[in-house]
Amino acid sequence: MSRMPLAAMIGLMFTAAYFLSAIFAGVIAPYGMAEVVGDSWEPWSATHLLGTDTIGRDLLSRMIWGGQTTIFVASAGTVLSFSLGATLGFVAAVRGGWVDQLLSRTIDLMMSIPALISALVILSVMPVTLPVLIVVMGVLDSSRVFRLSRAVAADIAVMDYVEAARLRGERQSWIIFREILPNALSPLVAEMGLRFIFMVLFISTLSFLGLGVQPPMADWGGIVKENKEGIVYGIPAALIPAVAIATLAISVNLVADWVLNRTSSLKGGRGG
Amino acid sequence: MNPAISPIVKLLVQRVALGLLLLWAASVLIFVGTQILPGDVAQSILGQSATPVTLANLREELGLNQPPLTRYLGWLAGVLHGDLGHALTNGQDIAQAMAKRLGNTLFLAAAAAVIAVPLAITLGVIAVRYRNRWPDKVISTVTLATVSVPEFLLGYILVYLLSVKFRLFPSLAAIYDGMSFGDKLYAVSLPALVLVLVVLGHMMRMTRAAILNVMQSAYVETAELKGLTPFTVIARHAFPNAISPVINVVMLNLAYLVVGVVVVEVVFVYPGMGQYLVDHVAKRDVPVVQACGLVFAAVYIGLNMLADVISILANPRLRHPK
Numbered sequence: 001m002s003r004m005p006l007a008a009m010i011g012l013m014f015t016a017a018y019f020l021s022a023i024f025a026g027v028i029a030p031y032g033m034a035e036v037v038g039d040s041w042e043p044w045s046a047t048h049l050l051g052t053d054t055i056g057r058d059l060l061s062r063m064i065w066g067g068q069t070t071i072f073v074a075s076a077g078t079v080l081s082f083s084l085g086a087t088l089g090f091v092a093a094v095r096g097g098w099v100d101q102l103l104s105r106t107i108d109l110m111m112s113i114p115a116l117i118s119a120l121v122i123l124s125v126m127p128v129t130l131p132v133l134i135v136v137m138g139v140l141d142s143s144r145v146f147r148l149s150r151a152v153a154a155d156i157a158v159m160d161y162v163e164a165a166r167l168r169g170e171r172q173s174w175i176i177f178r179e180i181l182p183n184a185l186s187p188l189v190a191e192m193g194l195r196f197i198f199m200v201l202f203i204s205t206l207s208f209l210g211l212g213v214q215p216p217m218a219d220w221g222g223i224v225k226e227n228k229e230g231i232v233y234g235i236p237a238a239l240i241p242a243v244a245i246a247t248l249a250i251s252v253n254l255v256a257d258w259v260l261n262r263t264s265s266l267k268g269g270r271g272g
Numbered sequence: 273m274n275p276a277i278s279p280i281v282k283l284l285v286q287r288v289a290l291g292l293l294l295l296w297a298a299s300v301l302i303f304v305g306t307q308i309l310p311g312d313v314a315q316s317i318l319g320q321s322a323t324p325v326t327l328a329n330l331r332e333e334l335g336l337n338q339p340p341l342t343r344y345l346g347w348l349a350g351v352l353h354g355d356l357g358h359a360l361t362n363g364q365d366i367a368q369a370m371a372k373r374l375g376n377t378l379f380l381a382a383a384a385a386v387i388a389v390p391l392a393i394t395l396g397v398i399a400v401r402y403r404n405r406w407p408d409k410v411i412s413t414v415t416l417a418t419v420s421v422p423e424f425l426l427g428y429i430l431v432y433l434l435s436v437k438f439r440l441f442p443s444l445a446a447i448y449d450g451m452s453f454g455d456k457l458y459a460v461s462l463p464a465l466v467l468v469l470v471v472l473g474h475m476m477r478m479t480r481a482a483i484l485n486v487m488q489s490a491y492v493e494t495a496e497l498k499g500l501t502p503f504t505v506i507a508r509h510a511f512p513n514a515i516s517p518v519i520n521v522v523m524l525n526l527a528y529l530v531v532g533v534v535v536v537e538v539v540f541v542y543p544g545m546g547q548y549l550v551d552h553v554a555k556r557d558v559p560v561v562q563a564c565g566l567v568f569a570a571v572y573i574g575l576n577m578l579a580d581v582i583s584i585l586a587n588p589r590l591r592h593p594k
Contacts, residue, residue: 109294109301113565113572114569114572116531117572118301120561120565121302121305121306124552125556205423208538209553211554221424224424224425224428231428231436232431234432236432239425239428239429242428245422245425246417250416250417250420253416
């Protein structure tokens with residue numbers, strides 16, 4: 001930790017700040033999530049630091065509550081996509097043969113349709129609720145995690161210690177979780193950061209299209225949707241989520257870069 | 273058969289067959305996704321307040337009483353004959369409604385691609401030429417920023433700056449018959465610019481990586497030692513050898529444009545396929561969603577297939593087998 005570069009430090013600080021404000025939204029948000037406290041689109045002032053939105057709700061509070069929803073949905077989706085993708089990827093790498101073929105070809109098929117299009121097709125017949133959104137996003141995204149974890153695990157599965165574990169008769173689950181997982185963790189953690197950002201962008205896009213988080217619940221994509229009419233009159237309320245999403249994405253990126261560099265230098269690779 | 277041609281032809285036939293197989297599987301997936309998922313399509317279209325009679329009528333109209341396989345085969349046969357069915361909401365013929373919108377979408381995507389592809393490759397080459405110096409860092413930082421913001425927000429930022437503050441471009445991309453080509457280009461200028469920014473980052477970074485990869489070869493070092501200027505080294509020696517990965521990058525990003533276009537069309541209220549799809553997802557108009565999903569999947573799979581085919585053709589090792 002002592003040799004942590006400045007960029008990663010800044011990234012970590014911002015990421016932590018976003019997560020803390022999401023967790024303690026109820027404590028730090030000056031007003032309630034759907035509380036109407038003023039006129040529509042009031043300018044920035046001491047009482048409303050970021051002004052008010054299209055129907056007079058405090059925008060700073062909306063942003064904090066929205067961050068909670070966005071970060072929660074994105075985190076849950078990431079966890080699901082990782083548990084599913086990594087487990088299947090490891091199983092495919094360890095078992096090989098027809099299991100690997102079946103899983104890999106299914107994933108190829110899933111990736112042959114863009115994730116957003118698949119999500120729209122599925123959401124056209126499913127009720128749009130938070131659990132459904134999380135499952136849809138997590139399952140669609142697990143294809144990418146599958147590819148990575150299968151590649152990483154295939155390299156590890158031929159190591160001597162895995163062979164030794166096999167020969168002493170360990171069960172498949174032991175080999176996957178006690179032999180392969182600890183050694184595959186670092187590249188997966190770095191990837192996790194990128195998948196998380198992708199999830200944030202994904203849920204924001206769906207909400208913006210009106211097919212994600214439903215009002216009156218706040219979320220960053222929804223705030224853009226609610227306030228987009230103001231832009232034509234020169235009211236920048238809809239652009240505030242851009243700042244939040246971009247800073248969160250860049251800071252998570254910086255942390256993920258650092259994790260990746262650190263682990264590749266452990267292996268004696270680049271980044272010394 | 274000419275022995276020099278056959279391996280390439282074999283590879284190409286394989287790729288095209290694989291693409292068609294994928295497309296067929298995608299059609300199954302789209303059908304399964306909308307018809308066989310838990311939940312009743314008729315119920316979700318009509319909502320909770322529907323009476324049993326209207327539900328039964330809609331099921332009959334959608335053919336939900338038939339077994340799924342029969343429905344799928346019927347749908348597939350229709351699609352193959354160019355009949356995409358009728359929209360539930362207004363009874364319009366989908367193929368007809370879609371034709372013009374598809375044209376509009378392709379026009380927008382083409383306008384974006386014509387700008388983005390040469391620009392991304394040029395920037396990638398410049399970044400390699402000045403790698404780890406300020407031009408490289410500036411290009412990398414700016415492109416990192418553009419890929420960290422979702423497409424729709426990029427759209428609104430540009431609207432705010434370019435059409436509200438400076439009044440340079442129209443904020444809505446209204447397009448209709450009888451507009452001159454120049455007017456049409458002017459109308460799509462902002463959405464095209466957004467799409468350019470969206471794909472530019474990925475395309476430039478991947479181009480840079482592909483050329484850097486080649487820059488480590490022995491022949492590039494030889495060229496440098498001969499005393500050629502850095503740009504000549506890149507243009508004459510590195511780039512031709514990186515052309516196959518670069519083409520792949522370009523194609524992948526054009527395929528990515530297909531997705532970006534959905535969101536951007538909604539931002540600019542552009543009468544294209546994306547707007548059509550999103551509108552009908554909200555209205556739960558399943559036949560339209562199926563048709564749009566299939567068209568998007570076909571374009572996406574087609575571009576990926578084209579990427580494979582071109583990189584096979586661009587690889588001289590395959591053209592002149594030993």
